[in-house]
Amino acid sequence: MIEVPLRTTRLLPHTLLGRIGLVVLAAAITVLPWLVPSYYAELVTSAMIAAMLALSMQLLVGATGLVSLGHGAFYGLAAYVVYLISPENVALPIWITLPVAMLVAGAAACVVGLFSLRTTGFFFLMVTLAFGQMIFFVFHDTKLGGGTDGAYLTKPLISAFGATLDLPRKQKYLGTYYVALVQLVAMYLGLAMLLQTLFGRALEGIRVNEHRMRAIGFDTFKIKLIAFTLAGALAGAAGHMWALHRGFVNPEIVGWHQSAEALLMILLGGLGSLHGPILGALALTGLGEVAQLLTERKLLVEGLVILAVVILLPRGLAGLGSRNTSNGAGDRHG
Amino acid sequence: MTLSSFLAQILNSLQYGLLLFLISSGLTLIFGVLGVINLAHGSLYMIGAYTAFVVARAVGSLWIALPVAMLGGILLGSLLERFLFRYFYKREHLDQVLLTFALILLFEEGRSLLVGNDFYSVPIPAALDFSIPIVEGFSYAAYRFVVIVCCLVLAAALFVWIERTKMGAIIRAAAERPEMVDALGIDPRRVHLTVFAVGTALALTAGALNAPLSSVYPNMGDNLLIISFVVVVIGGLGSVSGAFWSALLIGLIDTMGKAYAPKASGLAIYVLMAIVLLWRPNGLFGQRGT
Numbered sequence: 179m180i181e182v183p184l185r186t187t188r189l190l191p192h193t194l195l196g197r198i199g200l201v202v203l204a205a206a207i208t209v210l211p212w213l214v215p216s217y218y219a220e221l222v223t224s225a226m227i228a229a230m231l232a233l234s235m236q237l238l239v240g241a242t243g244l245v246s247l248g249h250g251a252f253y254g255l256a257a258y259v260v261y262l263i264s265p266e267n268v269a270l271p272i273w274i275t276l277p278v279a280m281l282v283a284g285a286a287a288c289v290v291g292l293f294s295l296r297t298t299g300f301f302f303l304m305v306t307l308a309f310g311q312m313i314f315f316v317f318h319d320t321k322l323g324g325g326t327d328g329a330y331l332t333k334p335l336i337s338a339f340g341a342t343l344d345l346p347r348k349q350k351y352l353g354t355y356y357v358a359l360v361q362l363v364a365m366y367l368g369l370a371m372l373l374q375t376l377f378g379r380a381l382e383g384i385r386v387n388e389h390r391m392r393a394i395g396f397d398t399f400k401i402k403l404i405a406f407t408l409a410g411a412l413a414g415a416a417g418h419m420w421a422l423h424r425g426f427v428n429p430e431i432v433g434w435h436q437s438a439e440a441l442l443m444i445l446l447g448g449l450g451s452l453h454g455p456i457l458g459a460l461a462l463t464g465l466g467e468v469a470q471l472l473t474e475r476k477l478l479v480e481g482l483v484i485l486a487v488v489i490l491l492p493r494g495l496a497g498l499g500s501r502n503t504s505n506g507a508g509d510r511h512g
Numbered sequence: 513m514t515l516s517s518f519l520a521q522i523l524n525s526l527q528y529g530l531l532l533f534l535i536s537s538g539l540t541l542i543f544g545v546l547g548v549i550n551l552a553h554g555s556l557y558m559i560g561a562y563t564a565f566v567v568a569r570a571v572g573s574l575w576i577a578l579p580v581a582m583l584g585g586i587l588l589g590s591l592l593e594r595f596l597f598r599y600f601y602k603r604e605h606l607d608q609v610l611l612t613f614a615l616i617l618l619f620e621e622g623r624s625l626l627v628g629n630d631f632y633s634v635p636i637p638a639a640l641d642f643s644i645p646i647v648e649g650f651s652y653a654a655y656r657f658v659v660i661v662c663c664l665v666l667a668a669a670l671f672v673w674i675e676r677t678k679m680g681a682i683i684r685a686a687a688e689r690p691e692m693v694d695a696l697g698i699d700p701r702r703v704h705l706t707v708f709a710v711g712t713a714l715a716l717t718a719g720a721l722n723a724p725l726s727s728v729y730p731n732m733g734d735n736l737l738i739i740s741f742v743v744v745v746i747g748g749l750g751s752v753s754g755a756f757w758s759a760l761l762i763g764l765i766d767t768m769g770k771a772y773a774p775k776a777s778g779l780a781i782y783v784l785m786a787i788v789l790l791w792r793p794n795g796l797f798g799q800r801g802t
Contacts, residue, residue, distance in 0.1 A: 297793055305785070316778075
C-alpha cells in the first residue's frame with residue numbers, strides 16, 4: 179500500500195483557532211432560527227444552499243485547479259429532476275428525490291467531463307460553458323421544462339424509514355433549514371476527509387503539476403473525471419435542496435450565471451481553503467440583501483463589488499491576512 | 513421543401529455565419545494575442561445593437577449609427593484595455609472570468625438605466641426596405657444582402673490587415689512568440705491596445721448591423737457569446753481563418769437545423785463541438801497546444 183502523509187492538506191484549517199471558528203460558526207447557524215424572524219432563517223437557508231454549490235465547485239477550482247463554467251448546470255438539472263419526478267400534488271419522500279437528483283446530476287457531469295476534460299485552460303472554460311448552456315436549452319422555453327417562466331413543484335417530504343417529519347405549517351421552514359445545515363456540514367466533512375486520502379493528494383498534485391503526476395504513473399484523466407463527476411453529484415444535492423426550499427424551478431437556475439456566482443463566492447471566501455466558499459456564500463447573500471435594501475439596482479452593486487474584489491484583493495478575503503501565496507486555479511502558463 | 517425556401521435558408525445561414533465571424537474573430541484575436549478570455553464580448557455586441565437603436569431613433573438614420581458604433585467600439589475597446597484588461601494579462605483565468613462577468617453585469621445595468629428593459633425594434637432604412645427578386649417566385653430582403661456585403665467587406669479588410677500589413681505581421685508574431693516581439697523592441701502595449709480596440713469595434717459593428725434584423729432586448733448578447741465560444745473552439749483558439757470557416761459552418765448548421773429540424777437544432781452545434789473535440793481537441797484549425 180502507498181503511504182499517505184499525515185500532514186493535513188492545504189485546504190483545511192491549519193490552526194486550532196481556525197477549527198474552533200468553524201465549529202462556532204456551525205453552532206451559531208444551528209441556534210440562529212430560534213433568535214431571528216423566519217424571513218432571515220429562510221435567507222440563511224438560501225445562503226447554505228449557495229454554499230453547498232460553491233463548496234462542490236471548490237473540489238474542482240481550489241483542489242484540482244479546474245475552472246468550470248458549466249457547474250451551475252448540474253445544480254439546475256438536479257432541481258429540474260425533482261420537478262420532473264414529482265407527480266402532481268403528491269410529495270415524494272426525500273430519500274427518493276435526493277439520490278435520484280444526485281445520480282442524474284453526477285451522470286450528466288460524467289458525460290460532460292468525458293468530453294471537456296480532454297481540454298485544459300481556456301478550452302476547458304469554453305467547453306464547459308457550452309455544455310452547460312446545452313443543458314440550459316433543454317429546459318429553457320421547452321415543454322419539458324415547463325416554459326420560460328418556470329414551474330411549481332410539490333416539495334419533497336422530509337421523511338425517513340416511514341417516519342415523516344410533520345411540522346405545523348408555520349414551522350415548515352425550520353425543517354428545510356436543518357436539512358440544509360445537515361447536508362452542508364456532511365458535505366464539508368466528507369470533502370475534508372476525501373482531500374486527505376490518496377485521491378485528494380492526487381488532485382492537489384494535478385493542480386500543481388499535472389505532467390509530473392502523469393509521469394509518476396497517475397491516470398490523471400480518470401482522477402479528474404471522478405472529481406468532476408463527484409462535484410456534479412454534490413452540486414446536484416445543492417440543486418435538490420433548492421427545489422425543496424423554494425418549491426419552484428425556472429431556467430435561470432440552470433444558466434451559466436449560476437456558475438459565475440459560485441466562482442465569485444469561492445474567490446470572495448478565498449481559493450486556498452475548503453471553508454472559503456461557505457464564508458463567501460454567506461457574505462455574498464448578505465451583500466445581496468443589503469444591496470436590495472439600499473437600491474433597486476442589485477446587479478449594479480454586485481458588479482461593482484466583484485470588480486473591486488478582483489482589482490483590489492487578488493487573493494480574496496482570505497488572502498488579506500495570509501502569507502500563503504499558493505493560490506491556484508487554472509494553469510498559470512496558458 | 514421548395515427550392516425558393518431552400519435558397520432563402522442558404523442566404524440566411526451565410527448572413528448569420530458572417531455575423532458570427534465578426535463577433536468570434538474579435539474573441540479569438542483577443543485570446544490569441546492577449547491571452548484573455550472575454551466573457552463580456554457578447555455584451556459588446558449588445559452595446560453595438562443598442563447604439564444603433566439609440567442613434568437611429570435620435571437622428572432617424574441607421575447609416576450614421578454604423579460608423580458611430582464602429583468608432584464607439586474603438587474608443588470603448590481602447591478605454592477597457594488601457595484601464596482594465598492591461599492589468600489582467602498575467603492574472604489567473606478565474607480573475608479574468610470574474611472581471612469580465614462583472615463587466616457583463618455593469619453593462620447590462622447601464623443599458624437598463626439608460627434605455628430600460630423593453631424590447632425595441634430598429635427600422636430598416638427606407639431606401640433598403642424592399643426585396644430583390646432572385647428566381648421566379650422568390651425574392652430576398654435587400655437589407656440582408658447589405659449585411660452580407662458589409663460583413664464580407666469587413667472580413668476581407670481584417671484578413672488584409674492581418675496578412676498583408678506590418679501591424680498584422682506583428683500581431684501574428686505576438687500571438688505565436690510574444691517574447692520575440694519584445695526582443696525586437698516593439699512596444700507590446702500598442703499591439704494589445706490595437707487588437708482589443710479592433711475586436712471590440714467588430715463586436716459593436718456586428719450588433720449595429722444586425723439590430724434591424726434581431727431587434728434589441730436585454731441580455732441579447734448572452735446567447736451569441738456562447739455560440740461564438742463554440743465557433744472559436746471548433747475553429748481553434750487564436751485562429752482567425754479557423755473562426756471564419758467554423759462560423760460559416762455553425763451558421764449553416766444552426767439555420768438549417770432551425771428550418772428543417774427545429775426540435776434538434778438547439779443541440780446540433782453542441783454535438784458538432786463534441787465530435788470535433790473528440791477528434792481534434794485543439795479545434796479544426798488550431799495549431800497551438802493549450
